[in-house]
Amino acid sequence: MIFQENKDRNPIKRQSRRRRIILTGAILIVATIILLFATFDRMRELGDRVINPIDLLPLLEIPNVYDIQGYPAASERAFTRFLKQGNNRHLFSRLKVFLQANQVHKVVSPFELLRQGSDWRDLNEPPFAIPPEEYWKTVVDTLKVIRQEIVPRIGPVTVLSGWRTASYNRKAGGSKGSKHLLFCGLDVVPKKNFSREQLVPVLRDIHRRNGRPWKMGLGIYKSIRFHVDTCGYRRW
Structure with missing residues (x-):
């Protein structure tokens, strides 16, 4: 009976761990996207202060x-x-x-x-x-x-x-x-x-x-x- 209880709990623990891992990963992805957008906007703002934007062609x-x-x-x-x-x-x-x-x-x-x-x-x-x-x-x-x-x-x-x-x-x-x-x-x-x-x-x-x-x-x-x-x- 004790063996059966331990066996029943393991899948629940594994499922709970997976949820935590997925949730943590999702939070990291969202934070990374927000950081990238903030950095891009800041760099574009700084660049506009230095030189006029090139309207038709990328700088490269x-x-x-x-x-x-x-x-x-x-x-x-x-x-x-x-x-x-x-x-x-x-x-x-x-x-x-x-x-x-x-x-x-x-x-x-x-x-x-x-x-x-x-x-x-x-x-x-x-x-x-x-x-x-x-x-x-x-x-x-x-x-x-x-x-x-x-x-x-x-x-x-x-x-x-x-x-x-x-x-x-x-x-x-x-x-x-x-x-x-x-x-x-x-x-x-x-x-x-x-x-x-x-x-x-x-x-x-x-x-x-x-x-x-x-x-x-x-x-x-x-x-x-x-x-x-x-x-x-x-x-x-």
């Missing part, structure tokens, strides 16, 4: 270099790697806040301002660099000129060269007084299709009509690349 499908009007330009993918170095992410976040406070953050994509140039691979220099904070204010008027004078005439532009380090500028053969060293000068190309014959007269007209009040510097290079700054009225 973005090439390292774009061909923009015949010039090689480092892409968002290359910039994402740049942000992982040192204190770059924090500094870029502060720069974006500064541009927004001065209402010039939508003139061009902020990361484009940090492109050193289109020949960084030949010069063995980084494609991006962040200027010292004391230079940030010098780019504000240049961006305003682009927004108020250039974009209405030729449409939006892409920055090929913004801030340059002294090392980059020297290797590129830039002037010792280059406005890129002050974060005042930008080399850009129009996003719309223009021939040089169409573009040059328009740029010269902009400079002639409105360049002096802005202290606008205008340089027109080969093809459709041109330089704009607000650090001295002149043209070349």
Whole structure:
């Protein structure tokens, strides 16, 4: 009789253990799912603070270099790697806040301002660099000129060269007084299709009509690349 009672209890104990194991496993699965969703939302929030979201393509499908009007330009993918170095992410976040406070953050994509140039691979220099904070204010008027004078005439532009380090500028053969060293000068190309014959007269007209009040510097290079700054009225 005693043997029969022990035998009857064993299945009940085993069934109770199985229920506890299943319940514990279910709780762990639910907790893991909640943690994954919370982590994903937090990472996405942090990422949105650093760079603009890419609307059409996943970041992994973005090439390292774009061909923009015949010039090689480092892409968002290359910039994402740049942000992982040192204190770059924090500094870029502060720069974006500064541009927004001065209402010039939508003139061009902020990361484009940090492109050193289109020949960084030949010069063995980084494609991006962040200027010292004391230079940030010098780019504000240049961006305003682009927004108020250039974009209405030729449409939006892409920055090929913004801030340059002294090392980059020297290797590129830039002037010792280059406005890129002050974060005042930008080399850009129009996003719309223009021939040089169409573009040059328009740029010269902009400079002639409105360049002096802005202290606008205008340089027109080969093809459709041109330089704009607000650090001295002149043209070349």
